[in-house]
Amino acid sequence: MRQISTNVFVNVDWEGPNLGLIVTGEGNVLVDSPDSPTEAVAWRKEVEKKGEVKYLINTDGHPDHFHGNYFLPGTVIASEGARDVILQTTPEEVLDRIKNVDPAGVPLMSGYKVKVPTITFKKGPLFLHLGDQVIHCFFIGGHSPNLIAIHIPREKVIFFGDNVVHKHKTRLHEADPQEWLDSLKLLENMDVDVIVPGHGHDVCGRDYISEQASIVRAWMDAVQSAIKQGWSLEEAREKVKCPDPYATSKRSPNVLREIDEIIITRLYNYFLKTDFEVPHMK
Numbered sequence: 001m002r003q004i005s006t007n008v009f010v011n012v013d014w015e016g017p018n019l020g021l022i023v024t025g026e027g028n029v030l031v032d033s034p035d036s037p038t039e040a041v042a043w044r045k046e047v048e049k050k051g052e053v054k055y056l057i058n059t060d061g062h063p064d065h066f067h068g069n070y071f072l073p074g075t076v077i078a079s080e081g082a083r084d085v086i087l088q089t090t091p092e093e094v095l096d097r098i099k100n101v102d103p104a105g106v107p108l109m110s111g112y113k114v115k116v117p118t119i120t121f122k123k124g125p126l127f128l129h130l131g132d133q134v135i136h137c138f139f140i141g142g143h144s145p146n147l148i149a150i151h152i153p154r155e156k157v158i159f160f161g162d163n164v165v166h167k168h169k170t171r172l173h174e175a176d177p178q179e180w181l182d183s184l185k186l187l188e189n190m191d192v193d194v195i196v197p198g199h200g201h202d203v204c205g206r207d208y209i210s211e212q213a214s215i216v217r218a219w220m221d222a223v224q225s226a227i228k229q230g231w232s233l234e235e236a237r238e239k240v241k242c243p244d245p246y247a248t249s250k251r252s253p254n255v256l257r258e259i260d261e262i263i264i265t266r267l268y269n270y271f272l273k274t275d276f277e278v279p280h281m282k
């Protein structure tokens with residue numbers, strides 16, 4: 001666990017999503033949960049040393065960000081859309097993924113239940129007033145329609161979910177790329193010193209935003225140019241080259257080219273306003 005401001009701590013060392021702990025005078029708040037039971041149990045022990053956990057906020061309804069909720073304390077908060085996704089998830093699906101990402105953690109899954117958000121918001125924003133801290137949650141969309149950011153103004157820290165991933169593969173499999181760029185523009189103008197990315201083994205400052213935006217733009221350009229040349233979806237999936245220089249997490253259940261084809265399909269649909277089935281991201 002690394003301290004990034006007076007009252008905010010993060011763990012950016014594991015292969016799953018980056019994790020946060022916000023310490024307040026009236027109970028602590030966690031951001032996201034590990035996608036491995038082994039790590040989730042270890043994370044719980046570590047965060048409980050800093051005091052009682054009151055809330056756990058999921059930035060998104062993607063599996064890697066909420067599968068570990070079960071192992072962590074706190075009332076879960078997320079967007080209404082993320083809750084809908086989480087509600088449809090079965091323990092069997094979670095177990096299937098765990099077998100892949102954390103085989104040694106499978107015994108910890110006995111008795112597993114999907115821990116669902118019980119506090120949600122739809123368009124936002126949502127403010128948590130805890131002691132002298134204000135925690136401001138608001139929609140950013142982009143990477144996923146359910147994505148939220150968590151801003152702690154007193155600490156000048158923001159958790160930006162997977163709209164910023166630090167030197168890690170950018171995933172546009174469910175993206176609205178224009179919304180994504182808009183959120184980065186907004187972030188550029190915020191009074192924050194530290195951005196906690198959704199993935200990648202470091203936190204960053206505002207100087208990383210332009211690089212993140214350039215990767216989103218490069219993907220948009222690559223698929224738009226395929227469409228301009230009249231390529232079918234099949235051709236685009238085969239021929240569009242991934243413009244992202246960064247690798248994905250070592251733990252991802254999908255292989256790289258599979259992820260690229262999912263992204264290409266998503267963006268192809270986005271630009272042509274079509275509806276080809278987007279393959280499932282594990």
Ligand SMILES: [Zn+2]
Binds near residue numbers: 198199
């Ligand atoms: Zn993620």
